[in-house]
Amino acid sequence: MSVSGGAKTLAEVRGQAASCSRCSLFRLGTQTVFGEGPAPAALMLVGEQPGDQEDRQGRPFVGPAGRMLAKALAAAGIDRSQIYVTNAVKHFKNVPRGKRRIHQKPTAGEIDSCKWWLDLELKLVRPRIVVALGASAGRALLGRPVKIAKARGRPVAFGAERWLVVTIHPSLLLRIEGAGKKAEALERFIEELRIAKKLTSGRSRPLGRMASSSTSARNAP
Ligand code: URA
DSSP, X not given: OOOBTTBOSHHHHHHHHTTOOSSGGGGTSSSXXXXXXXXXXXXXXXXXXXXXHHHHHTOSSOSHHHXXXXXXXXXXXXXXXXXXXXXXXXXXXXXXXXXXXXXXXXXXXXXXXXXXXXXXXXXXXXXXXXXXXXXXXXXXXXXXXXXXXXXXXOOEEOSSSOEEEEEOOTHHHHHOOSHHHHHHHHHHHHHHHHHHHHHHHOOOOOOSSOOOHHHHHHHOO
């Protein structure tokens, strides 16, 4: 399969993405942070963009949000080494403030420019289940704004062979104050990861179109 300028494998596409200048964000980050994990993989998680740690290390979800994600994945019984983890945007968008670099939300235009790489990852990883972690990932995957509170935890058909599960971004959990509220929000996030995990072993097929959430909830195994 030739997918991009003759590239056949994820390693080749990753190599091409290293010199990406499809939008101006490459000027802000240290490096392209491409996805990682096996291909094929039944489950793909899509975050927003690399943060400070990810930008330095060149790997997705290795900073504070990554540690929160690791905790939730472990509780949901998902082995990170068996899944593919990536971001909607592959460069760290930030503004310097003193010695720190402050995260900036990517625009819809930046998300759409970077969709080129996400589409190639989807093509080569061929996940049956895709999890959108937060609104930027939802926007990237669906091509339109998504209301997380409304869409979360309800699997929807995403093409003929694939389910999409929308949930929160794990960094949200870092900002919740109060142990009780935090624990409750974490438990709900874990439950939504469990829903995604369960779908990886299910045999039911999506309808081949973007179903409404109530229909899809019925169709999901
Ligand atoms: N937040 C993300 O969305 N992705 C990362 O890789 C790290 C933090």
